[in-house]
Amino acid sequence: MYGAIASNKRKTVIILAVFFALVGGLAVLLGNMYQDYSITTFVLIFAIIYALWGYFGASKLALAMNGAKQISKVDDPRLWRTVENLTITTGMLMPKVYVIDDKGMNAFATGRDPAHAVVAVTSGLLEQLTDTELEGVLAHELGHIKNYDIRVSMIAFALVTVVSLLCDFFLRVSFWGNKDNNAGDRAGAVLAIIGLVAIIISPIVALMLQLAISRKREYLADATGALTTRYPEGLASALEKIKKSGSSLRRQNTSTAHLFIANPLKGKSIGGLFSTHPPIDERIKLLRSMDSKV
Numbered sequence: 001m002y003g004a005i006a007s008n009k010r011k012t013v014i015i016l017a018v019f020f021a022l023v024g025g026l027a028v029l030l031g032n033m034y035q036d037y038s039i040t041t042f043v044l045i046f047a048i049i050y051a052l053w054g055y056f057g058a059s060k061l062a063l064a065m066n067g068a069k070q071i072s073k074v075d076d077p078r079l080w081r082t083v084e085n086l087t088i089t090t091g092m093l094m095p096k097v098y099v100i101d102d103k104g105m106n107a108f109a110t111g112r113d114p115a116h117a118v119v120a121v122t123s124g125l126l127e128q129l130t131d132t133e134l135e136g137v138l139a140h141e142l143g144h145i146k147n148y149d150i151r152v153s154m155i156a157f158a159l160v161t162v163v164s165l166l167c168d169f170f171l172r173v174s175f176w177g178n179k180d181n182n183a184g185d186r187a188g189a190v191l192a193i194i195g196l197v198a199i200i201i202s203p204i205v206a207l208m209l210q211l212a213i214s215r216k217r218e219y220l221a222d223a224t225g226a227l228t229t230r231y232p233e234g235l236a237s238a239l240e241k242i243k244k245s246g247s248s249l250r251r252q253n254t255s256t257a258h259l260f261i262a263n264p265l266k267g268k269s270i271g272g273l274f275s276t277h278p279p280i281d282e283r284i285k286l287l288r289s290m291d292s293k294v
Helices: 002-034 037-065 077-090 123-128 131-146 149-176 186-229 232-245 254-259 280-290
Strands: 068-070 096-100 107-111 117-122
Touching (some): 002 037, 037 117, 037 149, 077 186, 107 131, 107 149, 107 254, 117 131, 123 131, 123 232, 131 186, 131 232, 149 186, 186 232, 186 280, 232 280
Antiparallel strands (some): 107 117
């Protein structure tokens, strides 16, 4: 179990390194195309600033985009007590607790580290889960916090947005940038073709990397939550109810979908290729295979 956790963390570092390489490659390519490496410097500085914004401020934006409202112990003693008991068990700091007024069954965690963490659950989840099932879901979300998945998710969100902005900028300058210097220049034409390919491929690569991070982290959080409660069946049963009743929310935000325990978006992607979450049936199967091992 702990070997799998360590392996997933190493893979996530590699995925994030690819993100930075992709942004850096686009920046250098822009400089080459227009023989002006001040463009490269500007792009890299912009990417760093944007990533820092994602680190410090994106969690608040994610909460606002999903209509999450902070609560205190008197607002929902059951939810508060469950989170509190789990944090005592794990030795973690108590995160802020939010509720989303939505009948869809879902939950997510966000923040930049365990000292600045948040857990949010929907009212639909609170209404339909038993205490044991709710504990399983919240242990999963605390697993995201404990494993620093919340930081990874926020950085990935910010970097994917950077890549999209860069490619949009790339497309625009390809039409009206520095035509006099590149006219008739075969090297310039080749670079322009490479630039066009980058415009097409880069957003797809960025999206796939984000999805890979999300999928790996969901399995990891399931395992961590099962180790915390010592009862994998609680989360497995909760996931069955989520699958049956539905996890889609009224507010549809593709940019924050990967944060949730189950896909909050309506409809299904072809073959699951562009899903931010692994199949629920597979997660349930893995959890139940852990039952005799924890």
